[in-house]
Each structure stands twice: as structure tokens, then as C-alpha cells.
Amino acid sequence: xxxxxxxxxxxxxxxxxxxxxxxxxxxxxxxxxxxxxxxxxxxxxxxxxxxxxxxxxxxxxxxxxxxxxxxxxxxxxxxxxxxxxxxxxxxxxxxxxxxxxxxxxxxxxxxxxxxxxxxxxxxxxxxxxxxxxxxxxxxxxxxxxxxxxxxxxxxxxxxxxxxxxxxxxxxxxxxxxxxxxxxxxxxxxxxxxxxxxxxxxxxxxxxxxxxxxxxxxxxxxxxxxxxxxxxxxxxxxxxxxxxxxxxxxxxxxxxxxxxxxxxxxxxxxxxxxxxxxxxxxxxxxxxxxxxxxxxxxxxxxxxxxxxxxxxxxxxxxxxxxxxxxxxxxxxxxxxxxxxxxxxxxxxxxxxxxxxxxxxxxxxxxxxxxxxxxxxxxxxxxxxxxxxxxxxxxxxxxxxxxxxxxxxxxxxxxxxxxxxxxxxxxxxxxxxxxxxxxxxx
Amino acid sequence: xxxxxxxxxxxxxxxxxxxxxxxxxxxxxxxxxxxxxxxxxxxxxxxxxxxxxxxxxxxxxxxxxxxxxxxxxxxxxxxxxxxxxxxxxxxxxxxxxxxxxxxxxxxxxxxxxxxxxxxxxxxxxxxxxxxxxxxxxxxxxxxxxxxxxxxxxxxxxxxxxxxxxxxxxxxxxxxxxxxxxxxxxxxxxxxxxxxxxxxxxxxxxxxxxxxxxxxxxxxxxxxxxxxxxxxxxxxxxxxxxxxxxxxxxxxxxxxxxxxxxxxxxxxxxxxxxxxxxxxxxxxxxxxxxxxxxxxxxxxxxxxxxxxxxxxxxxxxxxxxxxxxxxxxxxxxxxxxxxxxxxxxxxxxxxxxxxxxxxxxxxxxxxxxxxxxxxxxxxxxxxxxxxxxxxxxxxxxxxxxxxxxxxxxxxxxxxxxxxxxxxxxxxxxxxxxxxxxxxxx
Numbered sequence: 001x002x003x004x005x006x007x008x009x010x011x012x013x014x015x016x017x018x019x020x021x022x023x024x025x026x027x028x029x030x031x032x033x034x035x036x037x038x039x040x041x042x043x044x045x046x047x048x049x050x051x052x053x054x055x056x057x058x059x060x061x062x063x064x065x066x067x068x069x070x071x072x073x074x075x076x077x078x079x080x081x082x083x084x085x086x087x088x089x090x091x092x093x094x095x096x097x098x099x100x101x102x103x104x105x106x107x108x109x110x111x112x113x114x115x116x117x118x119x120x121x122x123x124x125x126x127x128x129x130x131x132x133x134x135x136x137x138x139x140x141x142x143x144x145x146x147x148x149x150x151x152x153x154x155x156x157x158x159x160x161x162x163x164x165x166x167x168x169x170x171x172x173x174x175x176x177x178x179x180x181x182x183x184x185x186x187x188x189x190x191x192x193x194x195x196x197x198x199x200x201x202x203x204x205x206x207x208x209x210x211x212x213x214x215x216x217x218x219x220x221x222x223x224x225x226x227x228x229x230x231x232x233x234x235x236x237x238x239x240x241x242x243x244x245x246x247x248x249x250x251x252x253x254x255x256x257x258x259x260x261x262x263x264x265x266x267x268x269x270x271x272x273x274x275x276x277x278x279x280x281x282x283x284x285x286x287x288x289x290x291x292x293x294x295x296x297x298x299x300x301x302x303x304x305x306x307x308x309x310x311x312x313x314x315x316x317x318x319x320x321x322x323x324x325x326x327x328x329x330x331x332x333x334x335x336x337x338x339x340x341x342x343x344x345x346x347x348x349x350x351x352x353x354x355x356x357x358x359x360x361x362x363x364x365x366x367x368x369x370x371x372x373x374x375x376x377x378x379x380x381x382x383x384x385x386x387x388x389x390x391x392x393x394x395x396x397x398x399x400x401x402x403x404x405x406x407x408x409x410x411x412x413x414x415x416x417x418x419x420x421x422x423x424x425x426x427x428x429x430x431x432x433x434x435x436x437x438x439x440x
Numbered sequence: 441x442x443x444x445x446x447x448x449x450x451x452x453x454x455x456x457x458x459x460x461x462x463x464x465x466x467x468x469x470x471x472x473x474x475x476x477x478x479x480x481x482x483x484x485x486x487x488x489x490x491x492x493x494x495x496x497x498x499x500x501x502x503x504x505x506x507x508x509x510x511x512x513x514x515x516x517x518x519x520x521x522x523x524x525x526x527x528x529x530x531x532x533x534x535x536x537x538x539x540x541x542x543x544x545x546x547x548x549x550x551x552x553x554x555x556x557x558x559x560x561x562x563x564x565x566x567x568x569x570x571x572x573x574x575x576x577x578x579x580x581x582x583x584x585x586x587x588x589x590x591x592x593x594x595x596x597x598x599x600x601x602x603x604x605x606x607x608x609x610x611x612x613x614x615x616x617x618x619x620x621x622x623x624x625x626x627x628x629x630x631x632x633x634x635x636x637x638x639x640x641x642x643x644x645x646x647x648x649x650x651x652x653x654x655x656x657x658x659x660x661x662x663x664x665x666x667x668x669x670x671x672x673x674x675x676x677x678x679x680x681x682x683x684x685x686x687x688x689x690x691x692x693x694x695x696x697x698x699x700x701x702x703x704x705x706x707x708x709x710x711x712x713x714x715x716x717x718x719x720x721x722x723x724x725x726x727x728x729x730x731x732x733x734x735x736x737x738x739x740x741x742x743x744x745x746x747x748x749x750x751x752x753x754x755x756x757x758x759x760x761x762x763x764x765x766x767x768x769x770x771x772x773x774x775x776x777x778x779x780x781x782x783x784x785x786x787x788x789x790x791x792x793x794x795x796x797x798x799x800x801x802x803x804x805x806x807x808x809x810x811x812x813x814x815x816x817x818x819x820x821x822x823x824x825x826x827x828x829x830x831x832x833x834x835x836x837x838x839x840x841x842x843x844x845x846x847x848x849x850x851x852x853x854x855x856x857x858x859x860x861x862x863x864x865x866x867x868x869x870x871x872x873x874x875x876x877x878x879x880x
Contacts, residue, residue, distance in 0.1 A: 324880060326876050326877065326879075326880040329816070329876065330873060330876075330877075332815075333812060333815065333816050333869070333873065336808075336811070336812050336815055337808060337812060340804070340807075340808040340811075341808075344804045344808075348797075348800070351800075357788075360788070360791075360800065361784075364780070364784045364807075367780075367804075367807065367808070368776075368777065368780040368781075368784075368807070368811075371776065371780075371808075371811050371815070372773060372776050372777060374815070375772075375773065375776055375811070375814070375815050375818070376769070376773050378815070378818060429773070433770060433773065436766050436769065436770075437766065437770075439766075440764060440766040
């Protein structure tokens with residue numbers, strides 16, 4: 001399925017962020033790249049991009065993106081980019097003789113909208129427009145959005161100035177080549193070369209259908225205020241990670257999101273961030289093993305900070321489309337080493353303080369319990385996926401473990417900390433064994 | 441697909457093993473249950489079993505099996521079980537008006553034969569017989585097997601006494617109800633009420649097709665010698681476990697198979713065997729921590745023995761159809777604890793001997809390295825399944841680890857043992873990280 005993207009206009013209302021609007025990065029990724037990646041994820045597999053203002057810059061960018069994504073991207077130049085956007089659509093006519101997707105370069109959206117739109121039956125010579133029927137969507141700029149009036153699932157009117165309307169034009173279309181004839185008719189009949197003009201012609205013939213996108217994310221990034229709203233919406237997608245434990249959810253995640261928002265504008269890769277967090281943990285374990293109470297305190301703070309940074313790798317990866325199976329695996333492996341070093345550092349500290357052999361046994365049990373807890377969860381997932389869910393009531397994960405270490409270190413209560421971790425972690429493993437056995 | 445199983449005869453040639461042949465356990469599982477489970481795995485989902493000799497015992501057994509397998513099993517009694525086996529087939533006529541599978545209660549076979557047989561096109565009013573074309577199959581008793589002569593993919597003659605033949609009757613059929621008419625005709629025309637007689641009638645009309653089973657496992661368990669061959673064949677299926685490391689393959693597996701062959705006749709469940717092996721490992725670790733050279737030696741031997749027993753749980757599970765995701769998971773979790781306790785036991789021994797703090801660091805690195813090695817392999821499998829294969833050249837798994845511990849303990853070389861494990865395990869983790877990164 002080909003996807004036509006209009007990236008010809010100047011977008012002067014966002015000029016404070018950059019001169020070429022489609023190339024303005026939002027959370028580290030240019031607007032146009034976000035649109036292409038979302039459409040790709042939704043099911044498009046070939047792209048046509050109509051350029052105009054600063055077309056050379058955009059074409060250079062598309063060339064490198066084509067290599068990065070391994071998907072064909074063709075740039076089409078529209079010399080009349082200062083006129084209405086319907087002309088940009090017309091420039092692509094000769095490339096498109098089958099149904100195709102149509103999107104704007106400055107509209108961000110949930111990829112599943114594209115997927116579902118592609119599953120709609122598209123009658124011959126018709127188009128379908130993705131419409132947001134939610135009149136209370138806070139991401140919509142009421143003055144600027146194009147409104148649509150709908151009757152029996154068909155558009156009957158479309159205009160920015162409609163007072164009586166049923167929903168908003170999201171700028172995401174599934175078109176047949178009939179759109180090109182409609183553009184020509186609109187110009188000849190009404191002198192209107194806008195895309196909305198063509199839709200109005202099709203609507204007049206009952207040929208403009210509607211797909212209700214529900215309350216899924218979409219936003220038209222038209223000015224600085226919309227840009228800020230879009231950034232906020234993208235960030236908030238990071239918050240709902242199902243596997244987050246309580247400390248992650250209420251303490252680490254808000255802090256790591258604050259940091260990730262800055263990190264996306266650097267060149268640090270997610271794997272480099274994982275290594276950074278790992279280094280902080282190692283350093284914290286090193287501070288513990290100096291056996292000085294002051295460094296114990298510092299180490300505790302550093303360990304908790306490393307745990308916060310440990311959330312950033314995944315966040316940056318998701319924000320910048322850099323998530324990979326390898327990255328997730330590396331992060332998990334480094335976490336296991338980090339946990340063990342922190343606990344061994346504490347054990348070494350305590351052994352130096354007390355000289356008691358029993359401390360070594362307790363430290364050993366804390367390390368092995370923590371390890372098997374992570375191991376059993378992962379092994380459990382891979383073996384029994386979709387068979388049983390472990391009760392989520394007691395989420396004893398890394399976030400809780402490191403937080404207990406942090407508290408133990410800053411309050412200099414290492415003995416009780418190791419005992420708590422040894423008992424909690426091993427008991428939770430036993431609980432899992434019993435739960436799984438019951439459900440066998 | 442219904443499956444008809446003939447379990448009516450006396451099977452006197454195997455009477456030394458038990459009075460009711462279908463109920464004679466082979467490696468812990470009755471013959472008839474093995475046939476039903478194999479057909480179930482191959483795609484049958486309803487069973488009709490014709491009983492005769494000791495029919496009540498068999499019906500009681502089938503009642504309990506029906507509950508255990510959650511699959512409908514109907515017993516049909518044949519009072520004339522002392523006559524030819526075709527009469528037993530005829531008794532099932534009223535239950536069968538669609539194509540069905542037909543098998544003997546004393547023929548064991550690879551379930552994939554059934555699966556492939558079901559995928560063959562079955563013309564109206566014909567039957568297809570699974571035929572073993574391998575004239576050198578050592579599991580075949582040449583004097584007793586029924587031979588078939590084939591032309592153009594059809595049977596043209598079938599008899600035990602054929603001198604010129606192309607293959608062997610495996611006793612596995614895919615039938616249409618035409619088999620019942622053929623049985624009647626065979627009796628009326630030739631006075632022959634055997635199943636082979638009916639096949640001969642169908643063959644005469646070109647209605648008896650052939651499916652070549654290739655060199656897959658099947659065996660007619662007719663006498664003590666065939667019983668022994670069948671046991672051997674079932675055991676040898678255990679040997680080719682892809683994940684076996686070198687110590688498993690060449691040392692542990694032969695020993696554990698020897699033991700499993702005895703364990704299948706006890707009531708020990710695979711999970712109980714896992715716990716037994718775990719207890720031996722804990723006991724070995726306890727012996728290490730007594731800090732006596734003699735107990736160190738004993739502990740080493742016990743640790744290696746536990747590693748052997750650790751193979752039995754999976755073998756017994758596979759031989760007795762008791763494999764479960766939970767069992768595999770529990771075994772893996774217990775193995776992680778066992779490894780850690782063994783290594784900590786050695787560390788504690790060495791620390792008592794030397795009093796040096798560096799020993800604790802080395803022991804810690806050996807524990808963490810061993811742990812992350814197992815963790816990274818599993819996590820790797822679950823994340824990247826089918827994406828990359830880790831090089832199998834260097835299979836550093838639990839079998840190798842425990843064997844090194846065994847050698848270190850019996851030769852009282854604990855220091856170097858811990859160093860070797862710490863270095864090997866952590867280096868292998870690093871190697872995996874680099875390999876995965878290269879393939880990212």
C-alpha cells in the first residue's frame with residue numbers, strides 16, 4: 001500500500017522551531033520521519049512525499065531515511081507549493097493508479113488508525129477520511145481544525161468554518177484515484193484547488209466515507225502551542241508500562257521521563273544509556289566496598305540514581321524508534337550484574353564492620369534470591385506465556401530492590417537491609433513456585 | 441477424526457509380561473495408552489476401542505484414561521475375540537459412517553505418521569495403509585510381519601507368507617466405511633474374516649492405497665523380543681536433546697537414561713525427581729561448608745550424581761507423557777539455586793582454609809557469572825527466538841559447570857576451580873553480548 005505525504009508548505013507558524021517544518025525534530029525525531037514511521041507501522045510499504053518549500057533539504061533527508069528504513073521513498077517536487085495543498089496531491093497523480101493512503105507531514109497519529117483504516121471496505125471511486133468524533137479532544141485547535149458534517153456515514157460538508165459539525169478532519173485518508181478527478185472538477189467548477197474543495201465535490205456525490213478513529217491519539221502540529229501539546233502526548237505514552245513496579249511508577253518513572261526528555265536531543269543511544277546506568281551501579285558498589293560510612297551514603301544515592309537512569313534507555317528507545325530485542329536483553333543482563341554487585345558491595349561493607357561469617361550467608365541469600373526472582377519471572381514468561389498470570393498484587397522487582405538498598409545505605413542500616421532482601425526475594429520465589437503449581 | 445483401536449486378542453506370546461496385553465506397561469505406560477496418546481498427538485480426537493479377552497479390565501482402564509486425557513473413549517465388546525481380527529473391526533461398524541483411523545493396540549508408532557496419513561487424499565470407498573518400505577528395519581520380525589506387494593501406489597497383494605513383497609503392513613490405516621463391506625465380502629466369498637482378507641478384497645478392486653511412512657519409528661510389540669526392541673527404541677529417542685552440552689551428552693545422559701529406565705516403574709513424578717536432585721545438590725553444598733577435606737570429596741561426588749539425576753526428570757517426563765511447562769520451569773529455578781549453593785559452599789570452604797577476602801570476591805564472581813550465563817541464554821531465547829543462533833561451538837552450561845566443581849572437589853583444588861568458573865562463565869557472557877551485538 002502506497003502512502004502519499006504532503007510536505008510542501010512553509011509552515012511559517014512553527015518557524016521559531018526551525019526553517020523546514022517537516023524536518024523539525026519533536027523529541028529527537030523529525031515530524032516527517034514520525035509520520036512515515038507511523039504509517040509504516042500501520043501497514044504502508046511505499047512512500048511518495050510531495051516537497052515544495054526547502055525541497056532540497058527534505059529530499060536529502062528522505063534519501064538517508066530510505067536507507068535507514070529499507071523502504072522505497074520517492075520525492076516529488078511541487079513548484080507551486082505556495083498555492084493550495086490540492087495541487088501537491090495532483091502532482092502525484094501519475095504515480096498512483098490504485099487505492100492509496102494520504103497523510104499530512106505535520107499530523108502525528110497512532111499507527112493503529114492506519115491499520116484499521118486499511119481494513120475498511122473502500123468502494124470504487126470513493127475516499128474514506130479518518131474523523132475524530134470526540135468534541136472534547138484537548139489536542140485539537142478549535143480555530144484551525146477542519147470540521148466535517150456527516151450523515152449516514154458519509155461526509156455532507158467539510159470546512160474550517162462550519163458551525164454545525166460532527167467531527168474533525170484528521171488529515172488521514174484512504175483514497176482511490178477518484179480524488180484526482182475531484183481536484184480537477186473543484187478547480188474548474190469552484191476555482192478551489194484545496195484538498196477540502198475536492199472532498200466537498202466527492203461529498204456532493206455521496207462518495208466521501210468516514211472512519212471514526214475513536215479516542216486514539218492524533219494531533220496537527222501547526223504552531224508552538226500544538227507542538228508543546230504533541231510533545232506532552234508523546235511523553236505520556238511512556239507512562240503506562242504494565243511491568244512497572246510501585247517505585248518505578250511513582251518515583252523513578254517521573255524522574256526518568258524528565259531526564260529522557262533532555263536525552264532525546266543528544267546522540268546518546270539507548271544502549272549507551274544502559275551502560276551509563278550500569279557504570280553508576282558499579283561505582284555505587286565500589287563506594288560500598290570502601291567500608292566508609294560516608295561513601296556508603298553516597299553509594300546509596302548513586303545506586304538509586306542509576307535505577308532512575310535505568311528507565312531512560314527504554315524511554316529514549318521508544319521515543320526515537322530505537323527499541324531492539326538486543327537492547328532489552330543487554331539491559332536485563334546488565335541489571336542482573338548491577339544488582340549482584342550492589343548486594344555484594346553491601347555484604348563486603350558489613351563483613352568488614354562485623355567480621356561475622358553469618359553476614360556472608362545472608363548476603364549470599366540476598367544475591368541468589370534477587371537473581372532467581374528475576375530469572376523465574378523471565379523464564380516463566382517465556383514458558384507459560386498466556387497460560388497463567390502471576391498475581392500482580394506484590395510486584396517485587398528491581399525498582400523495589402534498589403530502593404531498599406538506597407534506604408539501607410543512606411540510613412546506614414546494612415544488616416537489616418540484607419536480611420530484608422534475602423527474606424523478601426526468596427519468599428517471593430517460593431510464592432511463585434506455589435502459585436504456578438496450583439495452576440499447573 | 442475418530443480412531444478405532446483393536447484390543448480384543450489375547451496376545452499370549454507376551455503373557456510373561458502380563459495377562460492383559462494392551463495393559464502391559466512399557467517403560468511405565470500401558471501399550472494401549474501409548475497407542476491412544478500417539479494417535480491423539482497425530483490428530484485423532486475420539487476413540488473406539490474393541491475389547492475381548494479380559495474386556496472388563498481394559499474397560500476400567502479406558503474409563504480412567506478418558507478422564508485423564510479429556511477425550512471421548514468408547515469401549516465396544518467383541519464376544520468372538522478368539523476368532524479373526526476382522527470381526528472386531530465389524531463390531532464397530534454402527535459407530536463409523538465417516539472416514540476413520542484404524543490401529544492395533546500393540547503397535548507403537550511415531551505420531552507424525554498419523555498426522556501425515558490424515559493429510560493424504562482419501563478417495564471415496566478406498567482405504568490407505570501405512571507401509572514401511574525399509575527392508576532393513578531392525579524392529580521388524582520378518583517371520584511374523586504382514587507383507588504387502590505394491591503396484592502404482594496400490595496394494596495388489598497382502599499376506600504374512602508373501603515371498604515377493606515391497607513393504608510391511610504397519611497396522612495403521614485410514615479407512616472409509618468401505619472396509620466393512622469388504623469384510624463381509626471376504627467372509628462370504630473366501631470364508632476369511634481377517635482384516636488382511638478384507639484388504640485383499642479392496643486390493644482386488646484397486647481400492648487399497650499406500651502411504652510410505654519413510655524411516656519413522658513403528659514396532660509391533662508381539663513377543664518378549666519385540667518388547668525389548670521397542671523399549672530400546674523408545675529409550676533412544678531421549679538421546680538427541682539439542683540443548684545437551686558435552687558432559688551431558690557423553691557422561692550424564694547415558695547414566696541418567698540407565699537410571700530413568702528404572703525410575704519409570706516407580707511412582708516418582710518428574711517434579712519429585714527434580715526435588716530429589718536439588719536435595720542432593722544442597723547436601724553436597726552442606727558437605728562443602730563443613731570445611732573438611734573428606735566431606736569436600738564426598739560432596740563433589742554427590743554434586744555430580746545430582747547433576748546426573750537432574751537429567752532423569754525430563755527423561756521420565758517424556759517417557760511417561762508427564763512433561764509440563766511448570767515442570768521445566770521448576771527444574772530450571774531449582775538448578776539456579778543448586779548452582780549457587782554449590783559455589784557458595786566451595787567459597788565458604790576456601791575462605792575457611794585461607795582466610796583471604798579475595799576468595800570471597802572470586803566466589804562472588806563465579807556465582808554471578810554462572811547465574812548470568814543461564815539467565816542470558818533463557819532471556820536470549822525468549823527475546824530473539826529464530827533471529828540469531830548463538831554459536832554452539834562452546835556450550836558452557838550447567839553440565840560443564842558441575843563437572844568442574846566435581847573435579848575441583850575430588851582433587852581438592854577449590855581455589856583454581858573457583859577462578860576457572862569465574863573466568864569462564866563471565867567471559868562467555870561477554871562473548872554472547874558481543875555476538876548478539878554484531879548480529880543486531
